[in-house]
Every structure is written in C-alpha cells, then in structure tokens.
Amino acid sequence: MDSSPKDPIKRNTNLSDEEIDYLVDTPDQERHDVQDDNLCMLCHAYGADKRSLNIKAFYRLTEFIPELIDLKNVDSTDKDTYYLRICKHCRAELFQKLSEWRKEAISRRDEVKNHDGQLLENRTGNKIYVRINGESVPMTKEQYEKFQEEE
Numbered sequence: 001m002d003s004s005p006k007d008p009i010k011r012n013t014n015l016s017d018e019e020i021d022y023l024v025d026t027p028d029q030e031r032h033d034v035q036d037d038n039l040c041m042l043c044h045a046y047g048a049d050k051r052s053l054n055i056k057a058f059y060r061l062t063e064f065i066p067e068l069i070d071l072k073n074v075d076s077t078d079k080d081t082y083y084l085r086i087c088k089h090c091r092a093e094l095f096q097k098l099s100e101w102r103k104e105a106i107s108r109r110d111e112v113k114n115h116d117g118q119l120l121e122n123r124t125g126n127k128i129y130v131r132i133n134g135e136s137v138p139m140t141k142e143q144y145e146k147f148q149e150e151e
C-alpha cells in the first residue's frame with residue numbers, strides 16, 4: 001500500500017513536504033552529529049536542561065515522529081532504539097499521553113479479545129484487513145472505502 005517511506009509520515013504528521021524530505025533524506029548519522037543538545041527536536045525550545053528520550057518498540061516510529069533519529073544508523077551501541085532530544089514540557093506532554101493511553105488500555109481488560117488485543121466481535125464476517133500503526137485492523141467494505149477517502 002505504501003510506495004514510499006514518506007507516505008505514512010505525510011499521513012500521520014502535518015509536516016510540509018520539505019520538512020519530510022529533510023528528515024527522510026538526511027542520514028541519521030548526519031542529523032545526530034549536527035543535533036544541538038540544547039534544542040528540543042519537537043517544539044524547538046532552546047536552552048539548557050533538555051532530556052534525551054530513547055524509545056524501543058520494534059516498529060518504524062519515524063512514521064509518527066519523523067524527528068526521531070534511528071540509532072542503528074548512528075555510531076552508537078544502542079541499536080533498535082530511536083532517539084529524541086526534548087524539553088521538559090514536551091516530556092511532560094508525553095507522560096500525560098502515556099497516562100491516558102494506559103487508562104484506555106486497562107479499561108479494556110474485561111473485553112473478549114484475540115492475542116493482538118482486537119475485540120473478537122470485530123473479527124466476524126468478510127473483512128478487509130488494513131495495516132494501521134503496526135496492527136492489522138479489520139474493516140467492512142464501507143469502513144475501508146471511508147478510510148481510503150480520508151487518506
């Protein structure tokens with residue numbers, strides 16, 4: 001479905017084509033080497049006291065956060081990990097989102113689901129499976145057509 005690594009980034013972010021081109025076309029090593037430890041790579045706040053964020057999720061996270069640097073392409077021992085330098089506010093926002101994500105996830109504990117966490121009621125009938133955010137999501141023909149229109 002995706003013909004270019006830029007397609008999911010375009011779909012999942014509101015970056016301009018030029019910003020996407022820079023982030024995708026500039027090697028991680030180069031971006032890592034020129035990265036300023038005092039610059040938040042997300043909101044661009046500048047000054048002391050930034051934090052390093054390392055994320056490992058066995059998924060190409062640059063589809064959502066193209067600013068991430070893939071450490072497998074950098075002179076680093078931390079392979080399979082993405083790196084981002086962020087300010088305290090962006091870190092606090094991440095913690096808030098993680099907290100919301102956790103609350104939503106644990107609220108589904110009593111629901112009947114498969115090993116991928118999808119509700120079993122979604123698995124019946126003729127479905128079209130669409131890969132979204134690393135998960136195969138079952139859709140009816142109508143849902144699939146609506147999904148394609150929104151792309």
Ligand SMILES: [Zn+2]
Binds near residue numbers: 040041091
């Ligand atoms: Zn920030």
